[in-house]
Amino acid sequence: MLRWVIPAAAMILAGAIGASADPYVWPLPAWMPRPPVPADNPMSAAKVDLGRHLFYDARLSRDGTVACASCHDQARAFTDGRARAIGIDSIAGLKNAPGLANAGYFPALTWANPHMSSLEFQALVPLFGENPEEMGSVGHEEEIFARLSVDTYYAAAFPAAFPDHPAPDLYTITRALAAFQRSLISVDSPYDRYKYWGEADAISDAAKRGEELFFDHRFECYHCHQGILFTDNLQTARSAEPEIGFHNTGLYDPYPAALPGLIEITGRPEDAGRFRTPSLRNVAVTAPYMHDGSIPDLRGVLAHYAGAGRAPGHPMKDGMIAGFTATDAEITDIIAFLESLTDQGFLTNPATSDPWPEGHAARSRRMMPPREAK
Ligand code: HEC
Ligand code: HEC
Structure with a gap:
């Protein structure tokens, strides 16, 4: 350290x-620039700490059972291990919960919405969204703010984080949650130690061979999973322009009407089946995969790409998804490389873990995704 x-x-x-x-x-x-921070929501340690408490607090949901952490679990790089998210009253969603590692660097948030550009605004979707309901808080705002006001931690924490606007309300809650999420930074995997810190033995020989294959023209992975976060979606405090990348990888032909991809927002035929390229940092702990969680493991993802997509005939499929022939050993090497992107310190960082004591009302009825038996 x-x-x-x-x-x-x-x-x-x-x-x-x-x-x-x-x-x-x-x-x-x-070597890593910080993420952009909106002028009207500067970072402070007090605000990040408040956001952390709110993120793990199920009292933000209508019935006190769903927190952000219910679907964004630190041990899984802030995913939930489910194919599709499950919200309040066990309501099933349509989409896979993406991880939140480095969320502050993504200029477009969620799977297929180029307009979802702010963490402050995004937080309103799980809180108040009705399609699907996730936390079910719409219409219960005043009750929820009142619940938070009487908590002794919040009574001090809101004024410390927002001296000019000290009440729990949408203004402060969404800003604190966004500040906490900007602090979810993961750039300390074994691969980083190998690549940026010059520790030659930080990753295995298999992972080194897998790195070469990942960056090879036969596989083309790096075209979309590029740069420091292994995605063509990136904006740092130093970027002149945000990079934004949506692609059709040939998962369906046609894509289901309920999840048509970017075309849902833009209406442009060429956007059919296009989804945002996910970052591959911590990908080994975020199964199942793709926007609908329809591929259970990394081997399955590699098989999808080897076959030029599970539905190879889609007319809007990206030209880079052309299929390839590879030996089992080569696939194993690519997976070893992907596993070298797991940042154990991030998955266990005490600074971003659940701050609430056992039995506290913030977590006593909170649903969490089941942990795998160790
Ligand atoms: C019921 C499960 C569930 C809950 C609860 C939930 N989320 Fe999510 N989250 C999701 C799903 C599913 C998506 C993907 C949505 C989409 O693509 O339209 C998502 C996407 C996100 C994203 C975008 C990440 C990215 O890389 O694009 C952020 C940020 C986020 N959630 C933050 C939060 C916060 C903050 C809370 C609490 C206020 C929260 N979530 C509560 C399931 C959930
Ligand atoms: C044309 C751009 C493109 C190329 C080339 C590409 N990917 Fe992807 N990748 C994507 C997109 C877009 C998604 C999400 C697709 C979806 O959900 O519909 C994705 C999803 C993934 C996922 C699932 C991640 C998650 O969190 O669900 C993995 C793993 C992955 N790709 C690895 C690879 C590997 C390995 C290669 C090379 C063999 C590769 N990709 C080539 C764009 C690409």
């Missing part, structure tokens, strides 16, 4: 020069 000390010290100094009483220290190495 020594290598974090120097950048962290530099950040603390930078914060001090900014003269903020409560500087937020980005958990970032020098």
